[in-house]
Amino acid sequence: MKKEALQQNRVSSFLHGVKAELPILIGVTPFGMIYGALAANAGLTNIEAQAMSSVVFAGSAQFLLVQLFAINTPALIMILNGIVINLRHVLYSASVAPYTNHLNPVWKTILSYLLTDEAYAVTIMHYKEKTYRWQHYFFLGAGMALWSAWQISTAIGIFIGAQVPPSWGLDFSLALTFIALAVPPINDTPSLFAALTAGITALLTRGLPFKLNLIAAAVVGVAAGVLGEKHE
């Protein structure tokens, strides 16, 4: 009953979205800080490092771009890598579309900008539970909570990163970050196939310049996942 009351108006629906996002922010904040620290050490200016968090606003792509900036990759290759790693957002877009259909273009634009992994996860769970008039304010609240936490943690990371000596091997936290992101969603045989074949392909093709081995691994991994489904 209490939940019903919360969703009566715009403000409470917005706040409900913020509140639902809070537990996720505990996990996101260290990522933002690690990103900021690595970006500051990869040769980006503080302004560039901070701006990327609102212009690109996608954690794993930002981590990847930082790595590529550090090895002076050509722009076109960086863009290609950025697109591949962000392709999943098309899927999120298709998934929330039935719930945003009735909104005007301004709302669609704002909510699409805020459609990150973490805001998507919280919002879609909530929408699947129930439908009500002000539900887009819930999405807005969840998205803006995440956006704010991402900007602030980036700023803290940039500040801290400048003080960390290279001997600490901070760059290894990047590999750990990707492990923390990639391993939990592997929950069935096809996704395990996808992960293993992608990992092996990336290793075998590591001689390719500018991390183009990631593109090769993505293609092989996705094919392995789809084929794996047929053998289940």
Add this chain to the structure above:
Amino acid sequence: MNKNWLVMIVVGILTFLMRLSFVVLAERWQPPEWLTRALRYVPIAVLTAIFIPDMVAQDQTIVNVIVNSRFIAGLAAILIAWRTKNTILTISLGMAIFWGLNWLL
């Protein structure tokens, strides 16, 4: 405009368009089922492809993994991530093991 800004803005715009895609198109076009299924494997494949070479190769040469702190700490982190699904625990314990091994080896 320098390269950093160019890459950032282009990737930013394209990411936004990917997020906007079906929110705008949904009324006219639904994605075919094979595409939705295939896209599900993209993040898993790309993310794994990033960290595996970091664990076993340095400067493109495969290292002796038995005495390599990145490999052992990475393997421990994979186990932690798999068992706990906890990101903070994975990163902090993984980093602690990495530092401990560097000190030992």
